[in-house]
Amino acid sequence: MLAQPAAAASTVRALWHMDETSGNVMHDSSGHANNGTLTNVQVGQAGFAGAGYGFNGSSSIVKVSSSSSLNPGSSPFTWTTHVKFTQIPRDDYDLVRKGLSTTSGGHWKSEILHSGKAYCQVRGSSGSVALTNGPALNNGVWHTVTCTRSGSTLTLTVDGRSYSTSHASGTVSNSAQLTLGAKTSNGDYFKGVMDEVQLSIG
Numbered sequence: 001m002l003a004q005p006a007a008a009a010s011t012v013r014a015l016w017h018m019d020e021t022s023g024n025v026m027h028d029s030s031g032h033a034n035n036g037t038l039t040n041v042q043v044g045q046a047g048f049a050g051a052g053y054g055f056n057g058s059s060s061i062v063k064v065s066s067s068s069s070l071n072p073g074s075s076p077f078t079w080t081t082h083v084k085f086t087q088i089p090r091d092d093y094d095l096v097r098k099g100l101s102t103t104s105g106g107h108w109k110s111e112i113l114h115s116g117k118a119y120c121q122v123r124g125s126s127g128s129v130a131l132t133n134g135p136a137l138n139n140g141v142w143h144t145v146t147c148t149r150s151g152s153t154l155t156l157t158v159d160g161r162s163y164s165t166s167h168a169s170g171t172v173s174n175s176a177q178l179t180l181g182a183k184t185s186n187g188d189y190f191k192g193v194m195d196e197v198q199l200s201i202g
Contacts, residue, residue, distance in 0.1 A: 014069075015029040056191065081146075095190060118158050
């Protein structure tokens with residue numbers, strides 16, 4: 001009897017510890033060199049693990065240059081963000097996103113909505129899938145928000161509790177920057193502290 005091939009393990013494509021205490025570079029520890037550039041971000045804040053980044057809600061953003069290593073294509077992928085905040089956004093807070101609703105090739109993102117709840121969305125060649133659930137998170141303690149797209153299933157996990165929905169999204173691959181804490185085009189600025197952001201694909 002032939003042995004079945006092992007399932008491909010997911011690969012960490014970006015791991016940002018956000019432990020910098022000076023400078024304007026966010027260093028990627030994954031080995032894929034997906035470093036970011038900080039604008040009006042306060043480094044050296046008390047983080048989820050070590051130091052974290054403070055975002056001011058009006059001009060703070062981190063930009064990571066476009067890279068094929070950040071595009072999931074049709075593969076399963078997961079991204080996790082740790083956040084702490086107290087103020088509910090007027091519209092919403094962008095946490096992590098690659099691309100906009102108008103971007104060719106699709107986009108993916110996680111946000112905090114006006115309700116204070118976490119939100120995930122993936123838009124690809126077959127359509128768009130989105131999900132919000134869980135409690136409002138604006139209580140000033142650390143929360144862990146994870147989004148996973150696997151096949152047609154999108155799962156949002158908030159502090160270890162998972163919620164899922166199904167709708168085909170297809171291939172996601174674009175040439176857009178990846179941003180943390182705001183849109184590339186500016187807006188939806190996060191106000192709070194962020195730490196330990198990770199993207200895995202496969």
